[in-house]
Amino acid sequence: MSTPRFLTLPPGVREQRIETPVGTFAALEALPVSGVPERWPALLVPGYTGSKEDFIAIFQTLAQAGRRVVAIDMRGQYETEGPDDPAAYTCEALGEDIDQVAAAVGAGEPVHLVGHSFGGLVTREAVIGGATKLASYTLMSSGPAGITGPREQACRAMLRELPEVGLEQLWTHRLEPEAIVAGVPDDILAFLRRRLFANSLTGLVTMAQQVLDAPDRLEDLRDVGMPTLILYGEHDDGWSPSSQAEMAKRLDADCVVVPGALHSPAVEAPETTAHALTRFWNQAEQHLPHT
Template identity: 35%
Template structure:
């Protein structure tokens, strides 16, 4: 069967337009629901490029978007426009536009999981299931990442290029560097992402998105915690403990780091579909 095409989609956010992609089930495939995928810090819709057609092939309309100020989405130039309320408000607007009458399967990668979990608590009736994809409990402790305030000082001084140099050195050693064209895209993307977005997210990350996991658990939405067990920002034990606190299912990707959505997209999609079928 031919691969479902990815098409551009323009959505309305609270600070202008949000650039998005969608893939729809091909003709003859029963539509089983809508999936919204939320990217993380310095990410974009392209982080889910390999997943969107696979999910559509399995019967799900799949939508991913750039958060405000990321890559091709509009966003303010001042850090004050990047609070958690701003990010969650945009996500609610996205849900209103792509699936106003039916709850969605929500997938948040890393910081996208932070934003998504706040929406799950605020509006659980809008969400059929929630997946935390390489998204641990907080950026304050039990994380292999410098303190957000320290990173913010680094960005203030050196801008997007400085954080690119830091992140690329940390993530892409000689054994796992992406192809040159992919590396060029990642570099261009972070340069195009607004400095205020980067600083705003770092400010948001200074406080755990949900202080008590029981609040998220008690929202009553089925939860999947999916993560790689090698060089993720959070150690496997941190994810495992978080999943236990949430009474969540787990999916573990052996030998994979912080980007299972890119490294093993077919396996991630298979786990998602299995989870959705079991919790339907």
Template identity: 40%
Template sequence: MSQNAAFTPPPDARAYRLRTARGEFAVVDSPVAGGAEAKGVVLMLPGFTGSKEDFTLLHEPLGARGYRTVAVDGRGQYESDGPELDEAAYAQAELARDVLAQVAALETRVHLVGHSLGGQIARAAVLLDHSPFVSLTLMSSGPARISESQQQRVKLLRDALDTMTMAEVWEVIQAMGPPEEVGGPAVGPADPERLRNRWLGTSPAQLRATGRQLCAEPDRVAELAAVPLPYHVLSGAYDDTWSVSLLDDMARRLDARRTVVPGAEHSPNTDQPLPTARALADFWDDVPTQSPQRPTGS
């Protein structure tokens, strides 16, 4: 895990609120370098306690390879609105429908990338309707629930949120160590004040609901394998949220391209952004514009 991402987007990127049929979502939308026509559009979903800023270091190298990138805060994450108390609003199916609405608002099919929790939400969106997607990349996102050690951390966070304010929980996190070491797979920028602002901008109901999802997610790989899309499973060389061997096995079950990024852990997007961007773009370059249909169960 890492804290080396920055909040400052590339110079040509636009930060705005994407209007959809399911509400507005904060995005950073970065064009192709030099104003050229994009080879494709990429929608990137962050992980638990994360935000769109976790993809900041990928925008420029992917733009240089010809891809427009759109990173989004999900419902209740950082700069996207969401209810503070209603956990039902953050059911996985609701978050998946948000993703479908985001793609509809972009008015083009997209390569979908989900990091950690974002990968499981991305999977749920594809299982609802795969037609808006050109491909799916699961980045450090496993087949089912998170590891026992991470479940314990998430439970500690959920218990704290039941009795403390977000500001109080933040102070406890600071006393216990770097924020990514408490409560699961969070990554983020090095600026402590901006990290704090991101934390305070996130809905506690979103954290409680998605934390439960991470601890109880069923294995849906067989369902996903029956969907006719090209898949990519990308991770670091070490991961304590889902083991690398578990991700290897998931890739085999999906008949997916498999990338292991040397020198990276749970967040290759921030640990090793350049080789991560290269692996992503290499995969997309090999995906036909019209993705071939695969037989059910392949």
């Protein structure tokens, strides 16, 4: 579970709704404080139990480089509604949603796509599918297949406990105490509770299964030939840093290791993360014809 540092929206950031043929998605949109966007836009997709707020700390820096930057709640996450049908929460189904959102955000222009953690497993489906008009692709703290390490164990525990005890007991007896021990401030703690309970329960269960059982699709991704960045924290406790470094080699992708960060570089090292994304995006645009 990512823990945003703060929830106050920076200047130039506003709440938004992205209308698509497959539904409406809650979003945060960042624009340059002065001037107009001169570069291609970016779409940021959060991980399991995450939300658009996980990117608040990097919005302003990214937008000030001359871009419109949009982060969304996926179907069934926080402020985006979702059905009770488990089929709506597979990586493939959510990837089709990302196709539609990217088309709406780009409005004819290529989009820089970023997937964090489980969001990486979802967004790669959109990349492999080829329907999305993309400028580049970033896997942030994600991996080649199902999640590993301590976060795998936490995910399995959540999947086991959710049907048995429900969200209230899970929050009260495990998630809240863990957050308190980690020193999460009261206002952020209240947000985390509100966000968790706003999620689709069906979505939480199905997404947990998906993040655990995801197959390795790196060969399919490599075949697309998309400019790709692998970005992760030096001490990532999800997919190991070594597995992500190996993934970068298999994809022949750029690789950035964020010093001191764990599984959420956008939260734990926002300036380093934002500058790495901006540098990669600028380089990708230099090698693609502008429309």
